[in-house]
Amino acid sequence: xxxxxEQALADTPVVLINGPRQCGKTTLARRFATAGRAWLTLDxxxxxxxxxxxxxxxxxxxxxxxxxxxxxxxxxxxxxxHSVDENRKPGRFxxxxxxxxxxxxxxxxxxxxRMEIAELLPFSQAELHGQxxxxxxxxxxxETPQAADHTSxxxxxxxxxxxxxxxxxARALPARRQAWARDYVRAIVQRDxxxxxxxxxxxxxxxxxxxxxxxxxxxxxxxxxAGQLGMDAKTARKYVGILEQVFLVKRLEPWFRNHLSRLIxxxxxxxxxxxxxxxxxxxxxxxxxxDRNAWGxxxxxxxxxxxxxxxxxxxHACRLLHYRDKDQVEVDIVLETDSGQVAGFEVKAAASxxxxxxxxLRKLAQAAADDFIGGMVLYDGAHVASFGGNLHAVxxxxxxxx
Numbered sequence: 001x002x003x004x005x006e007q008a009l010a011d012t013p014v015v016l017i018n019g020p021r022q023c024g025k026t027t028l029a030r031r032f033a034t035a036g037r038a039w040l041t042l043d044x045x046x047x048x049x050x051x052x053x054x055x056x057x058x059x060x061x062x063x064x065x066x067x068x069x070x071x072x073x074x075x076x077x078x079x080x081x082h083s084v085d086e087n088r089k090p091g092r093f094x095x096x097x098x099x100x101x102x103x104x105x106x107x108x109x110x111x112x113x114r115m116e117i118a119e120l121l122p123f124s125q126a127e128l129h130g131q132x133x134x135x136x137x138x139x140x141x142x143e144t145p146q147a148a149d150h151t152s153x154x155x156x157x158x159x160x161x162x163x164x165x166x167x168x169x170a171r172a173l174p175a176r177r178q179a180w181a182r183d184y185v186r187a188i189v190q191r192d193x194x195x196x197x198x199x200x201x202x203x204x205x206x207x208x209x210x211x212x213x214x215x216x217x218x219x220x221x222x223x224x225x226a227g228q229l230g231m232d233a234k235t236a237r238k239y240v241g242i243l244e245q246v247f248l249v250k251r252l253e254p255w256f257r258n259h260l261s262r263l264i265x266x267x268x269x270x271x272x273x274x275x276x277x278x279x280x281x282x283x284x285x286x287x288x289x290x291d292r293n294a295w296g297x298x299x300x301x302x303x304x305x306x307x308x309x310x311x312x313x314x315x316h317a318c319r320l321l322h323y324r325d326k327d328q329v330e331v332d333i334v335l336e337t338d339s340g341q342v343a344g345f346e347v348k349a350a351a352s353x354x355x356x357x358x359x360x361l362r363k364l365a366q367a368a369a370d371d372f373i374g375g376m377v378l379y380d381g382a383h384v385a386s387f388g389g390n391l392h393a394v395x396x397x398x399x400x401x402x
Contacts, residue, residue, distance in 0.1 A: 001118050001312065002031060008116040009091035013084040016070075016095045019120035020247035020272065021188065022167055025096040028120060029066055032094055041068035048072055055079040064092055071097040072195055077111060084114050099196050100245045121247075122164030122273055124309035125400035134402050136310050136318075136335075139343055139374050145384050147395040156380055156396055157285060157295075160302045163275020164309075174284065181279035185209065185248070192246050199239070204229055208239050212249055212269050213280035217300040217332070219266045219324070240269065247272055252304065255321035255334040255342070257367065264324050274302045296349040299396075300332050303347050303378055306399045307333060316341070323364050331360040331375075342368040344375040351381050353393035361391055 001017075008015045009032065017025045026041075033039045040058075042048045051058040055075040059065060060083075070076055080093055102117070126133040138145055154162070162169055165184075168177045189205050199205065211228050226236035243249040252268040271277040277298065278284075288295045304320065311318050317338040324330035331344040344364045348357055361375035376394040385393040 001028060001120055004312065005032070005094075005118050008118065009094065011090050012114075012116045013088055013090060014080060014093045014095065014111060014115035015091070016097055016101060016115055016117045017120050018097050018101060018117050020122065021098045021192065022165055022184065023120055023122045023247075024166060025098070025120050026068055029068065029094055029096050033066055037064040037066055037094070038062050039066045039068070042072040043069050051076055056082070059083060059093075064094075066094045066096075068096050069098060070095040071099040071101055071192075077101070081111055081114065088114075098192055098246065100247070103241075103245050119312060121305070121309050123166065123169065124164060124306055125159060126306075126402075127309075128164075128169075129400050129402075131402040132313055133306075133310055133398075133400055135398050136307075136314055140314070140316060140341075142373070144386070145376060145392055145394045145398045146401050147382075147384055147398040148401045149382075149397070157288065160274045160298050161278050161283070161285070163273040163278070164305070165273060165275055168275045177275065178279045181276050185276065185280070188246050188248065193242060196245060197242050199242070201231070201235075204231065205239060205242070208236065209243060209248060210280050212240070212243070213271055213277055215269065216271050216277055217268060217297045217304070219264070220269045221266075248276070250304070250308065252320060252322050252333070255323045255336060255364075264326060266324075268322050270301050270304045272305055272308075274298050274305065277301055292349060296347070299349050299378075300347040303345060303396070303399065304333055307335065307345065323360065323367075325363070329360050329363045331364045334364065340371045341373050342371045343373050346375070346377045348377055348379045350379055353377050353379050353381070353385070353387075355387060357393075358387055358391050362389070365389060365391075 005015055005017065017029055019025055040047055042051060051073040055073060056079045058076065059079055067076065084092060134146060167180050171177045171180060185206065193205060207229055211225055222233040222236050226233045240249060244251060248271065250270050250272050252270055254263060254265050254267065256263040256265060283294055283298065307320060318335055321334040321336060322332060323334050332347045333345040335343045344361045346357065346361055357377045365372040365375060374390045376392050378394055378396050381395050387393060
């Protein structure tokens with residue numbers, strides 16, 4: 001993302017690196033803390049108090065400024081807006097934020113046209129390998145997918161259980177990784193959520209997150225979810241929205257064309273990191289060996305996260321969705337570009353693929369018609385194989401193959 005941010009600083013007054021805590025935002029922003037660009041972090045209690053007391057004075061006197069964890073004082077964003085209106089010079093403010101700042105009241109309007117956002121998520125597998133994935137560029141170019149040796153170290157199971165948070169990757173023992181993950185979730189709820197919302201039943205948020213973890217990658221019934229925790233559906237939707245704001249959960253909306261009345265218009269929810277998901281569900285290699293349904297859920301969430309991390313690096317503006325009709329025919333993940341191109345990804349927790357595994361993708365291809373550019377069944381095998389009609393069986397290693 002460094003190149004993207006550098007380009008944005010060259011022509012945009014405000015650039016925001018937005019993403020979950022501990023994913024690397026501060027490390028990335030420090031690359032730009034050069035002479036003439038001061039560094040201020042709102043994790044410092046003294047600076048936090050000063051920014052809260054006098055937002056305008058806090059940024060005055062700085063030609064260029066980096067502010068870390070800016071969401072802790074939303075009033076700063078309004079002060080930045082006024083400063084930028086007086087001086088539109090590019091690259092004046094580089095911000096980092098651990099909540100979805102555009103969802104904060106009044107913020108999206110105040111900085112419209114003045115700020116570019118770069119969303120940073122925990123490490124992708126391609127990033128850990130040091131090279132961008134070639135999966136989506138090949139898809140858009142109409143080329144055959146490529147995959148690396150599927151027996152590479154670490155194994156697929158290890159990759160999924162580790163997730164992408166740097167702190168989890170740095171810990172050798174599973175128990176130490178799980179302890180960090182539990183503390184991480186607790187800290188997000190106790191601090192970041194309090195910064196953005198006043199909740200009557202804050203203690204229910206960790207319970208809701210655990211319930212979502214049990215249903216990750218499944219269609220979300222908010223009435224059922226609320227009933228498990230003794231709350232109403234409206235409250236459950238509000239609390240899920242807050243978990244999205246702090247980058248713990250991602251909503252996957254359904255893909256449909258207006259004339260396709262037989263599609264089910266119900267979202268899925270995914271946790272954004274499989275390391276956190278595995279910890280919340282207590283999943284270990286031993287448990288996964290006994291529960292293959294849990295392994296399939298983890299793989300689908302893992303694939304969703306990997307694709308999500310690729311999107312900011314593409315020339316095409318894209319979003320991820322899912323497909324399911326009333327006949328229960330589905331595609332786990334649908335990629336749609338702003339120009340209307342559509343591709344599908346089906347996740348299979350097995351070492352082989354057959355023609356029946358493409359039923360959902362063929363239905364999606366029929367629905368998308370000329371806009372369909374390809375479909376893949378991702379599986380735990382060794383070879384890329386064509387099944388006709390721009391459909392391929394593709395090893396999971398294609399997600400991180402250059």
